[in-house]
Amino acid sequence: MAAKLQVRRIQAQLKSGQCISVPTWRLNSGKPGPTWLLTAAQHGNELQGSEAIRRFMDDAPSRLKAGRIVAVPFMNLPAIRDRRPHIRMGPEQPYGDDRGHNMNRTWPGKASGNATTQLSRAIYLAVGDRATHVLDLHCWQKYSAPAVLIRDVPGIREIAAKLGHRFVQVNPAGNKITITGYFCSTGRVGITYECAGQYLVDEQQVQRCLRVVNNFG
Numbered sequence: 001m002a003a004k005l006q007v008r009r010i011q012a013q014l015k016s017g018q019c020i021s022v023p024t025w026r027l028n029s030g031k032p033g034p035t036w037l038l039t040a041a042q043h044g045n046e047l048q049g050s051e052a053i054r055r056f057m058d059d060a061p062s063r064l065k066a067g068r069i070v071a072v073p074f075m076n077l078p079a080i081r082d083r084r085p086h087i088r089m090g091p092e093q094p095y096g097d098d099r100g101h102n103m104n105r106t107w108p109g110k111a112s113g114n115a116t117t118q119l120s121r122a123i124y125l126a127v128g129d130r131a132t133h134v135l136d137l138h139c140w141q142k143y144s145a146p147a148v149l150i151r152d153v154p155g156i157r158e159i160a161a162k163l164g165h166r167f168v169q170v171n172p173a174g175n176k177i178t179i180t181g182y183f184c185s186t187g188r189v190g191i192t193y194e195c196a197g198q199y200l201v202d203e204q205q206v207q208r209c210l211r212v213v214n215n216f217g
Contacts, residue, residue: 012122033067037131044079049137052209149192
């Protein structure tokens with residue numbers, strides 16, 4: 001019997017009064033096992049992972065045998081709608097000038113912070129707190145090769161090797177503010193995959209990303 005797929009929304013009420021409704025796919029096998037969290041588009045110009053998650057979830061109900069999968073393909077909806085990397089970013093504002101709105105530097109979020117940290121907190125409490133593994137999908141610059149990014153913590157290298165990707169970048173273990181760094185710092189599994197190319201959906205990149213997601217899940 002196929003696992004049960006549900007579509008739900010995370011409601012994030014910001015102090016500005018704005019309500020952000022973040023769609024999620026939730027798949028429960030009905031049997032004990034890990035909870036896999038798949039995330040994409042923390043930056044509004046990084047969309048390859050969103051399409052890879054959509055394709056993965058098409059087949060996941062017939063393949064999941066134990067545990068749960070939670071997929072959040074559009075983490076930073078306000079930034080996606082503006083086609084900007086970060087919330088409240090101007091057209092000439094450099095990528096690195098995030099002014100505290102780089103979502104991937106805000107985990108596990110903060111209810112009393114700015115709009116981005118509030119959104120991160122709502123997402124984390126809804127789907128991150130009980131997850132055992134996270135695969136976070138990003139897209140870096142056009143001329144950089146796609147790569148798996150991991151923290152130098154026990155057991156992660158072995159998992160990364162099973163993803164079947166040529167390039168693996170090992171970073172220090174101390175980072176606790178990215179979603180994957182935070183997971184690793186709390187004894188869980190956190191891995192990042194960086195596609196190549198921003199502001200677009202490229203078929204080759206999506207296929208490569210989908211292979212990594214399939215091997216992870």
